[in-house]
Amino acid sequence: MTQTANHAHPTDNEGGKMGMWIFLFTELFLFGGLFLVYAVFRAKYSDDFHKAAYELDALIGTLNTVILLVSSMTVAMSITAIQKGSKKLAIKLLLTTIFLAIVFMVNKYFEWHHKFDIKVYPGSEVLQNLERGELLFFGLYYMMTGLHALHVIIGMILLVICIFKIKSGHIISNRYLLLENSGLYWHLVDLIWIFLFPLLYLLT
Amino acid sequence: MENKTHISSYESHGRVLISLLLLTMLSVLVTWMEFGVFTIAVALTVASVKAFIVLTWFMHLKFESNFIRWMVAGVFVLFTLVLIITFIDYFFR
Known part of the structure:
Protein backbone atom coordinates (compact mmCIF):
# COMPACT_ATOMS: atom_id res chain seq x y z
CA MET A 1 0.00 0.00 0.00
CA THR A 2 2.74 2.38 0.94
CA GLN A 3 4.62 1.25 -2.13
CA THR A 4 1.89 2.51 -4.51
CA ALA A 5 1.53 5.73 -2.56
CA ASN A 6 5.27 6.07 -2.75
CA HIS A 7 5.16 5.55 -6.47
CA ALA A 8 2.46 8.15 -7.07
CA HIS A 9 4.27 10.78 -5.00
CA PRO A 10 7.94 9.96 -5.05
CA THR A 11 9.68 11.59 -2.13
CA ASP A 12 12.37 14.00 -3.23
CA ASN A 13 15.27 12.61 -1.21
CA GLU A 14 17.89 14.84 -2.76
CA GLY A 15 15.81 17.97 -2.16
CA GLY A 16 14.88 16.92 1.35
CA LYS A 17 18.47 16.32 2.27
CA MET A 18 19.57 19.60 0.70
CA GLY A 19 16.99 21.47 2.74
CA MET A 20 18.32 19.83 5.90
CA TRP A 21 21.86 20.84 5.04
CA ILE A 22 20.79 24.44 4.46
CA PHE A 23 19.16 24.40 7.89
CA LEU A 24 22.36 22.96 9.37
CA PHE A 25 24.27 25.88 7.83
CA THR A 26 22.14 28.32 9.81
CA GLU A 27 22.91 26.29 12.93
CA LEU A 28 26.59 26.42 12.09
CA PHE A 29 26.48 30.21 11.97
CA LEU A 30 24.44 30.39 15.17
CA PHE A 31 27.22 28.58 17.03
CA GLY A 32 29.85 30.12 14.75
CA GLY A 33 28.90 33.56 16.01
CA LEU A 34 29.47 32.40 19.59
CA PHE A 35 32.81 30.87 18.60
CA LEU A 36 33.79 34.23 17.11
CA VAL A 37 32.91 36.03 20.35
CA TYR A 38 34.90 33.40 22.24
CA ALA A 39 37.92 33.78 19.94
CA VAL A 40 38.06 37.57 20.21
CA PHE A 41 37.61 37.66 24.00
CA ARG A 42 40.10 34.87 24.42
CA ALA A 43 42.64 36.91 22.48
CA LYS A 44 41.82 39.94 24.63
CA TYR A 45 41.69 38.27 28.07
CA SER A 46 43.83 35.16 27.56
CA ASP A 47 45.07 34.99 31.18
CA ASP A 48 41.56 35.22 32.63
CA PHE A 49 40.31 32.59 30.18
CA HIS A 50 43.09 30.22 31.21
CA LYS A 51 42.29 30.70 34.87
CA ALA A 52 38.54 30.26 34.39
CA ALA A 53 38.89 27.20 32.13
CA TYR A 54 40.87 25.58 34.94
CA GLU A 55 37.64 25.49 36.96
CA LEU A 56 35.97 23.17 34.46
CA ASP A 57 36.07 19.44 34.98
CA ALA A 58 38.06 18.06 32.05
CA LEU A 59 37.15 14.50 33.07
CA ILE A 60 33.40 15.08 32.66
CA GLY A 61 34.16 16.90 29.41
CA THR A 62 36.16 13.97 28.08
CA LEU A 63 33.54 11.48 29.22
CA ASN A 64 30.80 13.43 27.44
CA THR A 65 32.93 13.61 24.29
CA VAL A 66 33.24 9.83 24.23
CA ILE A 67 29.50 9.45 24.89
CA LEU A 68 28.57 11.75 22.00
CA LEU A 69 31.01 10.08 19.60
CA VAL A 70 29.60 6.62 20.40
CA SER A 71 26.03 7.92 20.05
CA SER A 72 26.93 9.36 16.65
CA MET A 73 28.04 5.92 15.59
CA THR A 74 24.86 4.21 16.81
CA VAL A 75 22.73 6.71 14.85
CA ALA A 76 24.78 6.11 11.70
CA MET A 77 24.42 2.35 12.27
CA SER A 78 20.65 2.64 12.67
CA ILE A 79 20.49 4.09 9.13
CA THR A 80 22.52 1.12 7.88
CA ALA A 81 20.11 -1.19 9.72
CA ILE A 82 17.01 0.39 8.18
CA GLN A 83 18.60 0.30 4.72
CA LYS A 84 19.18 -3.41 5.19
CA GLY A 85 15.56 -3.80 6.33
CA SER A 86 16.17 -4.77 9.96
CA LYS A 87 13.63 -2.62 11.80
CA LYS A 88 14.28 -4.15 15.22
CA LEU A 89 18.01 -3.51 15.12
CA ALA A 90 17.41 0.07 13.92
CA ILE A 91 15.09 0.72 16.87
CA LYS A 92 17.55 -0.84 19.31
CA LEU A 93 20.35 1.36 17.99
CA LEU A 94 18.17 4.47 18.25
CA LEU A 95 17.22 3.55 21.83
CA THR A 96 20.94 3.17 22.61
CA THR A 97 21.54 6.62 21.15
CA ILE A 98 18.78 8.14 23.29
CA PHE A 99 20.15 6.37 26.36
CA LEU A 100 23.60 7.82 25.69
CA ALA A 101 22.05 11.27 25.22
CA ILE A 102 20.37 10.94 28.63
CA VAL A 103 23.71 9.96 30.20
CA PHE A 104 25.24 13.04 28.56
CA MET A 105 22.54 15.25 30.05
CA VAL A 106 22.91 13.67 33.51
CA ASN A 107 26.64 14.41 33.40
CA LYS A 108 25.83 17.96 32.35
CA TYR A 109 23.41 18.24 35.26
CA PHE A 110 26.07 17.20 37.78
CA GLU A 111 28.59 19.53 36.17
CA TRP A 112 26.27 22.55 36.33
CA HIS A 113 25.03 21.56 39.78
CA HIS A 114 28.59 21.66 41.09
CA LYS A 115 29.07 25.10 39.52
CA PHE A 116 25.87 26.33 41.16
CA ASP A 117 27.05 24.93 44.50
CA ILE A 118 30.19 27.01 44.40
CA LYS A 119 27.98 29.96 43.41
CA VAL A 120 29.30 30.27 39.88
CA TYR A 121 26.17 30.92 37.83
CA PRO A 122 25.06 33.81 35.62
CA GLY A 123 24.32 36.84 37.78
CA SER A 124 25.78 35.41 40.98
CA GLU A 125 27.75 37.64 43.32
CA VAL A 126 30.84 35.41 43.16
CA LEU A 127 30.83 35.68 39.38
CA GLN A 128 30.31 39.46 39.42
CA ASN A 129 33.42 39.87 41.56
CA LEU A 130 35.67 37.84 39.28
CA GLU A 131 37.96 39.39 36.69
CA ARG A 132 36.18 40.67 33.60
CA GLY A 133 37.68 37.95 31.40
CA GLU A 134 36.59 35.18 33.78
CA LEU A 135 33.09 36.61 33.84
CA LEU A 136 33.04 36.56 30.04
CA PHE A 137 34.37 32.99 29.99
CA PHE A 138 31.63 31.70 32.27
CA GLY A 139 29.01 33.68 30.35
CA LEU A 140 30.13 32.02 27.14
CA TYR A 141 30.44 28.65 28.86
CA TYR A 142 26.82 28.72 30.03
CA MET A 143 25.55 30.12 26.73
CA MET A 144 27.41 27.66 24.51
CA THR A 145 26.94 24.48 26.56
CA GLY A 146 23.35 25.51 27.32
CA LEU A 147 22.48 26.05 23.66
CA HIS A 148 24.25 22.79 22.87
CA ALA A 149 22.28 20.94 25.56
CA LEU A 150 19.06 22.36 24.06
CA HIS A 151 20.12 20.82 20.75
CA VAL A 152 20.74 17.49 22.47
CA ILE A 153 17.16 17.59 23.80
CA ILE A 154 15.72 18.49 20.38
CA GLY A 155 17.80 15.72 18.82
CA MET A 156 16.43 13.22 21.35
CA ILE A 157 12.86 14.25 20.49
CA LEU A 158 13.58 13.79 16.77
CA LEU A 159 15.01 10.32 17.40
CA VAL A 160 11.97 9.33 19.50
CA ILE A 161 9.72 10.42 16.61
CA CYS A 162 11.86 8.28 14.27
CA ILE A 163 11.38 5.23 16.51
CA PHE A 164 7.60 5.64 16.36
CA LYS A 165 7.70 6.14 12.58
CA ILE A 166 9.76 2.98 12.17
CA LYS A 167 7.26 1.07 14.31
CA SER A 168 4.30 2.41 12.32
CA GLY A 169 6.01 1.58 9.04
CA HIS A 170 6.43 5.15 7.84
CA ILE A 171 10.19 4.74 7.81
CA ILE A 172 11.12 1.71 5.70
CA SER A 173 14.16 0.39 3.88
CA ASN A 174 13.55 2.49 0.77
CA ARG A 175 12.06 5.55 2.45
CA TYR A 176 13.97 6.86 5.45
CA LEU A 177 14.58 10.55 4.78
CA LEU A 178 13.32 11.59 8.24
CA LEU A 179 15.74 9.20 9.93
CA GLU A 180 18.57 10.36 7.70
CA ASN A 181 17.87 14.04 8.45
CA SER A 182 17.49 13.39 12.18
CA GLY A 183 20.81 11.57 11.96
CA LEU A 184 22.37 14.62 10.30
CA TYR A 185 21.01 16.79 13.11
CA TRP A 186 22.47 14.43 15.69
CA HIS A 187 25.87 14.50 13.99
CA LEU A 188 25.75 18.30 14.02
CA VAL A 189 25.31 18.17 17.80
CA ASP A 190 28.41 15.97 17.89
CA LEU A 191 30.27 18.27 15.49
CA ILE A 192 29.68 21.33 17.67
CA TRP A 193 30.80 19.46 20.77
CA ILE A 194 34.02 18.45 18.98
CA PHE A 195 34.95 22.16 18.97
CA LEU A 196 33.39 23.12 22.31
CA PHE A 197 35.30 20.44 24.19
CA PRO A 198 38.90 21.55 23.49
CA LEU A 199 38.05 25.26 23.57
CA LEU A 200 36.25 25.20 26.95
CA TYR A 201 37.66 22.21 28.83
CA LEU A 202 41.14 21.49 27.56
CA LEU A 203 42.88 24.80 26.89
CA THR A 204 43.73 25.66 30.45
CA MET B 1 18.18 6.23 -7.85
CA GLU B 2 17.30 3.56 -5.26
CA ASN B 3 19.96 1.09 -6.30
CA LYS B 4 22.62 3.81 -6.37
CA THR B 5 22.20 4.40 -2.62
CA HIS B 6 25.40 3.60 -0.78
CA ILE B 7 24.99 1.48 2.34
CA SER B 8 27.80 1.94 4.84
CA SER B 9 28.74 -1.25 6.66
CA TYR B 10 28.58 -1.56 10.46
CA GLU B 11 32.30 -2.29 10.46
CA SER B 12 33.15 0.96 8.68
CA HIS B 13 31.12 2.92 11.28
CA GLY B 14 33.08 1.09 13.99
CA ARG B 15 36.39 2.01 12.38
CA VAL B 16 35.33 5.66 12.13
CA LEU B 17 34.45 5.65 15.84
CA ILE B 18 37.81 4.14 16.79
CA SER B 19 39.71 6.78 14.83
CA LEU B 20 37.61 9.53 16.46
CA LEU B 21 38.31 8.12 19.95
CA LEU B 22 42.04 7.92 19.20
CA LEU B 23 42.03 11.55 18.08
CA THR B 24 40.18 12.54 21.28
CA MET B 25 42.88 10.77 23.29
CA LEU B 26 45.51 12.64 21.30
CA SER B 27 43.95 16.03 22.01
CA VAL B 28 43.72 15.26 25.76
CA LEU B 29 47.37 14.11 25.80
CA VAL B 30 48.51 17.16 23.88
CA THR B 31 46.97 19.54 26.42
CA TRP B 32 48.61 17.62 29.26
CA MET B 33 52.02 18.01 27.69
CA GLU B 34 51.52 21.76 27.28
CA PHE B 35 53.12 23.04 24.12
CA GLY B 36 52.46 26.62 25.15
CA VAL B 37 51.30 28.73 22.23
CA PHE B 38 51.05 25.68 19.99
CA THR B 39 48.55 23.93 22.26
CA ILE B 40 45.59 25.84 20.84
CA ALA B 41 46.80 25.29 17.28
CA VAL B 42 47.22 21.54 17.84
CA ALA B 43 43.87 21.25 19.66
CA LEU B 44 42.04 23.06 16.86
CA THR B 45 43.81 21.03 14.17
CA VAL B 46 42.82 17.76 15.87
CA ALA B 47 39.23 19.07 16.25
CA SER B 48 39.15 19.99 12.56
CA VAL B 49 40.35 16.53 11.56
CA LYS B 50 37.63 15.00 13.76
CA ALA B 51 35.02 17.31 12.22
CA PHE B 52 36.19 16.31 8.74
CA ILE B 53 35.84 12.61 9.61
CA VAL B 54 32.33 13.11 11.05
CA LEU B 55 31.24 15.10 7.99
CA THR B 56 32.73 12.65 5.50
CA TRP B 57 31.63 9.31 6.92
CA PHE B 58 28.98 9.73 9.62
CA MET B 59 27.24 12.54 7.75
CA HIS B 60 27.76 10.54 4.58
CA LEU B 61 29.14 13.41 2.49
CA LYS B 62 31.58 11.05 0.78
CA PHE B 63 28.63 9.47 -0.97
Missing part, protein backbone atom coordinates in the same frame (compact mmCIF):
# COMPACT_ATOMS: atom_id res chain seq x y z
CA GLU B 64 26.45 12.54 -1.59
CA SER B 65 26.05 14.45 -4.83
CA ASN B 66 28.76 16.91 -5.75
CA PHE B 67 26.29 19.77 -5.36
CA ILE B 68 25.74 19.11 -1.63
CA ARG B 69 29.46 18.54 -1.07
CA TRP B 70 30.40 21.85 -2.66
CA MET B 71 27.67 23.62 -0.73
CA VAL B 72 29.12 22.35 2.57
CA ALA B 73 32.67 23.20 1.53
CA GLY B 74 31.50 26.69 0.50
CA VAL B 75 29.87 27.34 3.87
CA PHE B 76 33.06 26.40 5.72
CA VAL B 77 35.05 28.72 3.46
CA LEU B 78 32.51 31.46 4.19
CA PHE B 79 32.85 30.93 7.94
CA THR B 80 36.64 31.03 7.70
CA LEU B 81 36.37 34.34 5.83
CA VAL B 82 34.09 35.77 8.53
CA LEU B 83 36.63 34.63 11.14
CA ILE B 84 39.53 36.24 9.29
CA ILE B 85 37.66 39.50 8.68
CA THR B 86 36.67 39.70 12.37
CA PHE B 87 40.28 39.28 13.45
CA ILE B 88 41.54 41.81 10.92
CA ASP B 89 39.06 44.24 12.42
CA TYR B 90 40.14 43.30 15.94
CA PHE B 91 43.89 43.61 15.34
CA PHE B 92 43.91 46.79 13.21
CA ARG B 93 41.25 48.77 14.99
